[in-house]
Amino acid sequence: MIKKYFVDIISVIIGAILLLSPSSKEGVFVLDVGQGDAILIQKDKNQILVDGGGDDTVLYRVGEYMPLGDMEIEIVVLTHPHSDHINGLMYVLERYEVGQVWFTHIDYESSIYEQFLELDVNKVEIEQGSRYFLGEWYIDVLFASDGIYNRDFNANNASIVLELNTDKRKILLMGDAEVEEEEYLLKKGVLEDVDILKVGHHCSRTASSERFLDTVKPEIAICSYGKDNGFGHPHIETIDNLKERNILMLSTAKEGNIEIL
Numbered sequence: 001m002i003k004k005y006f007v008d009i010i011s012v013i014i015g016a017i018l019l020l021s022p023s024s025k026e027g028v029f030v031l032d033v034g035q036g037d038a039i040l041i042q043k044d045k046n047q048i049l050v051d052g053g054g055d056d057t058v059l060y061r062v063g064e065y066m067p068l069g070d071m072e073i074e075i076v077v078l079t080h081p082h083s084d085h086i087n088g089l090m091y092v093l094e095r096y097e098v099g100q101v102w103f104t105h106i107d108y109e110s111s112i113y114e115q116f117l118e119l120d121v122n123k124v125e126i127e128q129g130s131r132y133f134l135g136e137w138y139i140d141v142l143f144a145s146d147g148i149y150n151r152d153f154n155a156n157n158a159s160i161v162l163e164l165n166t167d168k169r170k171i172l173l174m175g176d177a178e179v180e181e182e183e184y185l186l187k188k189g190v191l192e193d194v195d196i197l198k199v200g201h202h203c204s205r206t207a208s209s210e211r212f213l214d215t216v217k218p219e220i221a222i223c224s225y226g227k228d229n230g231f232g233h234p235h236i237e238t239i240d241n242l243k244e245r246n247i248l249m250l251s252t253a254k255e256g257n258i259e260i261l
């Protein structure tokens, strides 16, 4: 009798967990992690996480989308080592099994970056120009170099830039790349018309030049920043440049997680 009662309780608990479990839907999710970046790409229950925001919020956000019990993220990308991108990733690397960690090794001093470099995880210095397949989707690495950083020592301009091609759309993820990196990409001729732009550097005026916007021509621009942040993001010049081109601007501060399905 006691045993039966116990089994009933267990099945109620399991039922409740199943009801609460995330949908594990496929798509690209620009996560609301406050001031910072964290973007989850999920396809066939495989995941790529690009940056982790500035604290452990990313763990809760990722948990909203990953299948229950899936504790493996296939690829984690550290676009560049600023705290609003790396701090949250350290929690992710502690909590999840991670197949590969893509990064660019730059000569940048910070204690958390040092800890990252010492971590026993499968770090890969991903090559610019490489392509990674995720089912029938694929990701092109448009930028992965320390070349600009070694000139101006602005870590934003070491940001790994990725273009994701799903079966429905092209999505450009700029990290915190500023105008100097955009100029490099324009000159190299690797930028093309995309559907959605994860805008560089939290919609700061230091990124998204008019020439850049006129080349990538997104329909939707997504700005990732925290409410009332101390940097004044998003800057009015960027908002105006997007408006002038009839680009719909969405932000994590206003919408929360932004889902591209």
Ligand SMILES: [Zn+2]
Pocket (backbone or CB within 6 Å): 036, 037, 082, 084, 085, 176, 201, 202
């Ligand atoms: Zn940033």
